[in-house]
Amino acid sequence: MSVSPPPGAPSVTSGVRSVALRSGVYADSVKLMQVSRDVAATDGVTAVLVAMATPLNLELAANMGLAPEEPTSPEQLLIAVHAEDDDALAGALAAVDAALAARERSSGSAQAIPQRTIGAGLAELDGDGPALAIVSVPGQYAVAEAADAIAAGRSVLVFSDGVPVEHEVALKRAAHEAGVLVMGPDCGTAIVSGVALGFANVVRPGPVGLVAASGTGAQQISCLLDMAGVGVSHVLGVGGRDLSEAVGGLATLDALAALDADEATERVLVVSKPPAPPVARAVEEFGAGLSVPVRSAVLSPETPDLTAAVEGLLTDMGRDVPAWPSRPGPAESAAPGAVLKGLYSGGTLADETMLLAAPVLGDIRSNTPLEPELDLGTDLSASGHVVIDFGDDALTVGRAHPMIDPTLRLEALAALAASGEPAVLLMDVVLGHGADPDPAGALVPALTTARSQASLPVVIALIGTEGDPQGWSRQADALAAAGAAVFASNAAATRYALDLLGASA
Amino acid sequence: MTLGGLLSAPPTIVAAGVDVFSDALRAQGADVHDVDWRPPGFGDPADLAALALDPRRNAANRVAVERILAAGSQLVDVRPAREVIGLPDRTLLHSGPPLTWETASGPMRGALIGACLFEGWATDVEDAERILAAGEIALDPCHHHRTVGPMAGVTSPSMWLWCLKDPVHGGQAFCNLNEGLGKVLRMGAFNEEVQARLAWMRSVLGPILQKAVRGSIDAGNDPLDVKSVLAQMLQMGDEGHNRNRAGSLMTLRELSPSIVAVEGVPSADIAAVLTFIGGNEHFFLNLGMPTAKLAMDAARDVPGSTMVTVLSRNGTEFGIRTAGTGDRWFTGPANTPVGLFLGDYGPDDANPDIGDSAIMEAYGVGGFSMAAAPAIVRFVGGSVPDALATTERMYQVTLAENPAMAIPIMGFRGSPTGIDVLKVARTGWLPQINTGMAGRIAGTGQVGAGLVQPPQECFEKALAALAEETRSA
Numbered sequence: 001m002s003v004s005p006p007p008g009a010p011s012v013t014s015g016v017r018s019v020a021l022r023s024g025v026y027a028d029s030v031k032l033m034q035v036s037r038d039v040a041a042t043d044g045v046t047a048v049l050v051a052m053a054t055p056l057n058l059e060l061a062a063n064m065g066l067a068p069e070e071p072t073s074p075e076q077l078l079i080a081v082h083a084e085d086d087d088a089l090a091g092a093l094a095a096v097d098a099a100l101a102a103r104e105r106s107s108g109s110a111q112a113i114p115q116r117t118i119g120a121g122l123a124e125l126d127g128d129g130p131a132l133a134i135v136s137v138p139g140q141y142a143v144a145e146a147a148d149a150i151a152a153g154r155s156v157l158v159f160s161d162g163v164p165v166e167h168e169v170a171l172k173r174a175a176h177e178a179g180v181l182v183m184g185p186d187c188g189t190a191i192v193s194g195v196a197l198g199f200a201n202v203v204r205p206g207p208v209g210l211v212a213a214s215g216t217g218a219q220q221i222s223c224l225l226d227m228a229g230v231g232v233s234h235v236l237g238v239g240g241r242d243l244s245e246a247v248g249g250l251a252t253l254d255a256l257a258a259l260d261a262d263e264a265t266e267r268v269l270v271v272s273k274p275p276a277p278p279v280a281r282a283v284e285e286f287g288a289g290l291s292v293p294v295r296s297a298v299l300s301p302e303t304p305d306l307t308a309a310v311e312g313l314l315t316d317m318g319r320d321v322p323a324w325p326s327r328p329g330p331a332e333s334a335a336p337g338a339v340l341k342g343l344y345s346g347g348t349l350a351d352e353t354m355l356l357a358a359p360v361l362g363d364i365r366s367n368t369p370l371e372p373e374l375d376l377g378t379d380l381s382a383s384g385h386v387v388i389d390f391g392d393d394a395l396t397v398g399r400a401h402p403m404i405d406p407t408l409r410l411e412a413l414a415a416l417a418a419s420g421e422p423a424v425l426l427m428d429v430v431l432g433h434g435a436d437p438d439p440a441g442a443l444v445p446a447l448t449t450a451r452s453q454a455s456l457p458v459v460i461a462l463i464g465t466e467g468d469p470q471g472w473s474r475q476a477d478a479l480a481a482a483g484a485a486v487f488a489s490n491a492a493a494t495r496y497a498l499d500l501l502g503a504s505a
Numbered sequence: 506m507t508l509g510g511l512l513s514a515p516p517t518i519v520a521a522g523v524d525v526f527s528d529a530l531r532a533q534g535a536d537v538h539d540v541d542w543r544p545p546g547f548g549d550p551a552d553l554a555a556l557a558l559d560p561r562r563n564a565a566n567r568v569a570v571e572r573i574l575a576a577g578s579q580l581v582d583v584r585p586a587r588e589v590i591g592l593p594d595r596t597l598l599h600s601g602p603p604l605t606w607e608t609a610s611g612p613m614r615g616a617l618i619g620a621c622l623f624e625g626w627a628t629d630v631e632d633a634e635r636i637l638a639a640g641e642i643a644l645d646p647c648h649h650h651r652t653v654g655p656m657a658g659v660t661s662p663s664m665w666l667w668c669l670k671d672p673v674h675g676g677q678a679f680c681n682l683n684e685g686l687g688k689v690l691r692m693g694a695f696n697e698e699v700q701a702r703l704a705w706m707r708s709v710l711g712p713i714l715q716k717a718v719r720g721s722i723d724a725g726n727d728p729l730d731v732k733s734v735l736a737q738m739l740q741m742g743d744e745g746h747n748r749n750r751a752g753s754l755m756t757l758r759e760l761s762p763s764i765v766a767v768e769g770v771p772s773a774d775i776a777a778v779l780t781f782i783g784g785n786e787h788f789f790l791n792l793g794m795p796t797a798k799l800a801m802d803a804a805r806d807v808p809g810s811t812m813v814t815v816l817s818r819n820g821t822e823f824g825i826r827t828a829g830t831g832d833r834w835f836t837g838p839a840n841t842p843v844g845l846f847l848g849d850y851g852p853d854d855a856n857p858d859i860g861d862s863a864i865m866e867a868y869g870v871g872g873f874s875m876a877a878a879p880a881i882v883r884f885v886g887g888s889v890p891d892a893l894a895t896t897e898r899m900y901q902v903t904l905a906e907n908p909a910m911a912i913p914i915m916g917f918r919g920s921p922t923g924i925d926v927l928k929v930a931r932t933g934w935l936p937q938i939n940t941g942m943a944g945r946i947a948g949t950g951q952v953g954a955g956l957v958q959p960p961q962e963c964f965e966k967a968l969a970a971l972a973e974e975t976r977s978a
Contacts (some may be wrong), residue, residue, distance in 0.1 A: 033953075
């Protein structure tokens, strides 16, 4: 139906218009507003109103100069179009029919809305089995994610570093209240019911539970236990600061209580870098009050090394202490006046080495020194006895941990060989989940080059198990073939290096 | 201590952050769920941490949410604003945070002009503009008087108000009567047609509704349970903000017998009242809003809570309040809704966001229950999956699911309820609001309807204030 504009129509002065009413058609107002909008966008169309003929819509039509002339009822559908010419009008009316007939473009299910937070992720879990949150977001944002887990009654492992110590304390207090555990922050190693988190080795299941404020310390101990045929129940990392004065062992105490209540755990070992003495005492007293026997592998000048702690535990358990695997190096001796150069990826292993060597060598300078006055700062090429922890946060900013990325350590090795300073080189190589899939592959050429330049005896503490993806023996054989003396025990490696230097511990 | 059973079996792991750790776990055959973590949408990291670590927060938010969920809503009376909230002469309530005549938008000015004419304080439009500009009329937000008003929300002393009561906490809330669609005062229209309708509402509709509501209660019937009507609407394709069809019809069904039973008025007036209600699809909105207001007011003043108690706009600014910061407003410039337009109106005709009706979203219906009314998402060209996705997103910015407000298509999951400022910041997802659109120019009326979000600025300010409060607590 195409008609000329009626006299006096307010806003339509040229072109053609069509005003039609249809009965027996209903569409809701949203649908009709969409139809109107779509048709209005067609070429040559100047005004469109497709709407039910309610009083309000009739008023709108009148304002547009598109009022119907015949009587209407609200159940009728009003289709009013003004176009530039008959062709445009015909096209518009066809478009109205097409739009009215069109189906929704989709009627599928909800698009997947990802969970953005640990809280939302935990809320989506069904079932009431054990669940654990892992947080490795930038440190300044880790707190909120960890707090989500605690609020949901779940334990959380915080890989992130850079979390202020007061936030760590607040999180651990909240976790204690909620009866859950905060592992970390800056916790790189844990094994929960056989699930290895972060840097951890493939070790057999068994009766020993570890509470570890030290990642590589926990790896050393769990690997030696595995080599002695003894498995672990769980390794609960608590973060390197947990036994500091500020944190006061909050997570260590809760982890001890949890292992005490765990059926699979028959013995517990607490491993840490040198702790704050009052905190160490508090942990010892707490451990003494538990039903499960707790032994300390906490490093200090007065306590045994990690290997000795493992040996003590094996004796407690009535097990034989095995000969720890090693690959003797070539018979060589250090040059006169040689010094100890320790290039470590594991902070606890570096500490252990310094604790063993300092009484016989004297001052050892380090970026993580035993005494503040021995601090090397950023001068890693200092002369004399030096032990460097390449895993220290200051050296991992903006790059991967040396257990994954060997670049910095290899540069230091090359610089050492070029320096001409007579030395014995001591290194750790850590295997397991998360570590370099073939550390010997990168190290062997570097060692070969270095040894061709200078007389440089090399001693390696190879931390791992046969079950690790890299395989202890395969790596040991490759390193030994490059002229290194290889030991499964860092304490044994250190003692061997000291022997080469003509000192003995 | 058993760490919630953590050591009893290999755990299911939920991970946020770098995926190398998740990959290593997957390689071991562990059950790992990665969340799609992003840096927070806004907020000083130190503020976010302070709030995340506030030991009061979880318990305070639980208290706030429990009060919302427990609140009820009964229609107990209909009375003029002058009587019920003591609104004095020459005072007008308006929607949103505080504003002045100078800062008022077109539709707000139109409604204020219309109310001055309606109350007889001005002889014509110019006169009304003069007394408003001279500050002779006091302006105050509805929210400062336990009242909510849709769109401009302008409420004058002789307008009739729905009077609702929360039988659980004893709170009261009020809202004016809905005028219908098109050229109406709340959309900023003020012409003779608007004035005539308001006069009829004052002299016929209000008194009849009062007699009907009182008569029913006096006859021993329970007051109308408005919360229950709202709950039923969600089962019938309404979301309670932009779509109130089922709710309006149910309300008509509930009120009709007592309206018809009103004595001493001409039967033509009874018929006119029933016709008016039956012809107004948004009639229920003015009952839904005070129902939400009752619940949100019950959650006011919970120290340590990061929950939003008010979302509201005055056509110029958007304002929010939180349970943990008392009656402070946190404001930012209102956005303009996006949607579909009536007749030949277009985007240029639309005013920025206006009205107290976003109290529905604060309560967890409206845009938050978009999945219950997929028709609404089509305002912005969306589809049914988009409607479901909107509600899914809102679950992640809220503290609870309201079991009374079940959404059928979500498997009768409760509506996402109680907006958490901290979650909004962490996800970067702003609340979704469904709304009408008023014409930008005073006197125009409604030009369309659509979807809008609050400006982020409101939440930034609220987050900073909550963090400051936390540090001084």
